[in-house]
Amino acid sequence: MRYLEAYRLVALPDRAYYIPDFISEGEEQSLIDKIQTAPSARWTALSRRRLQSWPTQLLQGSILPTTDAIPNWLAGSIIPRTIDLGIWSASPHGRANHCLINEYEPGQGIMPHEDGDVYYPMVATISLNDGIILEIYEKSDDGKRTVKYRIYQEPRSLLVVTDEMYTKYLHGIQEILIDKDLSSDTVSNWHFLSNETRESIDMNGGLLKRRAKRISLTFRDVKKVRDLSKFLQTK
Numbered sequence: 635m636r637y638l639e640a641y642r643l644v645a646l647p648d649r650a651y652y653i654p655d656f657i658s659e660g661e662e663q664s665l666i667d668k669i670q671t672a673p674s675a676r677w678t679a680l681s682r683r684r685l686q687s688w689p690t691q692l693l694q695g696s697i698l699p700t701t702d703a704i705p706n707w708l709a710g711s712i713i714p715r716t717i718d719l720g721i722w723s724a725s726p727h728g729r730a731n732h733c734l735i736n737e738y739e740p741g742q743g744i745m746p747h748e749d750g751d752v753y754y755p756m757v758a759t760i761s762l763n764d765g766i767i768l769e770i771y772e773k774s775d776d777g778k779r780t781v782k783y784r785i786y787q788e789p790r791s792l793l794v795v796t797d798e799m800y801t802k803y804l805h806g807i808q809e810i811l812i813d814k815d816l817s818s819d820t821v822s823n824w825h826f827l828s829n830e831t832r833e834s835i836d837m838n839g840g841l842l843k844r845r846a847k848r849i850s851l852t853f854r855d856v857k858k859v860r861d862l863s864k865f866l867q868t869k
């Protein structure tokens with residue numbers, strides 16, 4: 635945990651961590667190639683993004699119906715490194731057993747939501763190909779959504795969200811092409827961003843254009859696992 639503490643986002647409620655360059659450019663490219671060449675049946679198309687679920691989709695939205703591991707091409711080098719960070723030490727299976735891959739074209743996003751208690755309250759997100767602003771909202775009874783914090787997820791970074799940041803807040807990605815008003819005051823992980831990213835945002839007056847598709851790998855530990863391979867065709 636000592637290594638992880640150096641990357642804590644102290645401006646945020648407990649707890650979130652942001653590690654830039656968690657994977658190499660070579661790893662990033664090989665993941666992108668594998669994801670893009672997956673059989674089309676692997677993709678679930680939603681109106682504003684598409685996704686893949688590994689090792690398979692959850693049954694009734696809550697049960698992982700297989701004890702198969704996430705395949706090696708996807709998790710082989712990443713999961714051991716997240717275990718080394720200590721983030722799964724108290725989770726039911728001691729590691730992530732599920733990975734959701736989201737793909738967003740420029741201008742696509744995801745509505746404010748919470749990931750919920752199907753999972754141990756920990757999500758580890760790797761970003762590929764382009765960066766994106768993740769927005770954090772306070773839950774409110776009147777349904778009003780005010781952005782409380784913003785995190786810029788650069789390609790190849792790892793974002794870890796747990797505890798109250800996981801349970802008490804909503805997160806989402808706006809369906810816009812340009813993010814505005816980005817600065818050290820408004821971006822919670824500003825000081826971890828590369829010089830290049832910060833300079834280009836500053837030079838553009840706090841604006842950031844989405845240029846390319848952004849892919850996220852979200853690793854989680856699903857609490858309920860059943861081996862239903864005898865009954866279900868899960869592959």
Ligand SMILES: O=C(O)CCC(=O)C(=O)O
Nearest residue numbers: 734736744749759850852
């Ligand atoms: O793409 C992301 O970084 C967020 C995805 C997300 O919130 C989810 O899959 O639940």
Ligand SMILES: [Fe+2]
Nearest residue numbers: 747748749805
């Ligand atoms: Fe989410």
